[in-house]
Amino acid sequence: MSLRVAVVAPYDLSVPGGVNTQIRGQARALRALGHSVDVFGPASGPLADGEHALGRAVFISLGGTESGLGVDPRGFAAVGRLARGRFDVIHVHEPLTPLVHIVVWKSSTSVGLSMRT
Numbered sequence: 001m002s003l004r005v006a007v008v009a010p011y012d013l014s015v016p017g018g019v020n021t022q023i024r025g026q027a028r029a030l031r032a033l034g035h036s037v038d039v040f041g042p043a044s045g046p047l048a049d050g051e052h053a054l055g056r057a058v059f060i061s062l063g064g065t066e067s068g069l070g071v072d073p074r075g076f077a078a079v080g081r082l083a084r085g086r087f088d089v090i091h092v093h094e095p096l097t098p099l100v101h102i103v104v105w106k107s108s109t110s111v112g113l114s115m116r117t
Contacts, residue, residue, distance in 0.1 A: 002034050006087040009041030011067055012057035019093055024048075026091075038087075 009023050020041075027037045027050065043053035060067055 002036060003088040004086055005030055005035050005037045006090045007037060007039045008054075008090060008092045009039060010093060011041065012044050013039065013041040013047055013051055013053070014043045014045035014057070023093055 007023055007027055009020060011017060011019055013020055023039060023041075027039050030037045037050065039051045040054050041051075042055055042057035043051075044057045047053060
C-alpha cells in the first residue's frame with residue numbers, strides 16, 4: 001500500500017543543516033519504499049523537486065545561532081491548506097518550534113499525524 005506523505009520542516013529548506021539533511025533522507029527512504037512524499041517548509045531561495053515553500057524564512061538569532069524559521073504570517077494560510085490536503089500522513093519535524101505545528105495540528109484531516117523532536 002502506497003501512502004501520500006507530507007514532511008514539514010521548521011527551518012529554511014534553502015539552507016543546509018542537520019534537520020534538513022535528516023528530512024531529505026527520510027523523504028528519499030520513503031520514496032524508495034514506494035510512497036509519494038512532498039517536503040514543505042519555509043524558504044529563502046529555490047528548492048529541489050518535491051519541495052514546496054510555505055512562506056518566507058524569518059531569520060532569528062538565539063544563543064549565537066541563526067536559524068531561518070517559518071514564522072512568516074503569510075505562510076500560515078499555506079500551512080492550513082497543506083494540513084487539509086491530500087495526504088495520508090503528515091510528519092512534522094521539531095514540533096516545539098513556533099507556530100507551524102499548531103496550524104498543522106488544528107487544521108489536519110489526514111489519517112495520521114506524527115512528529116519528531
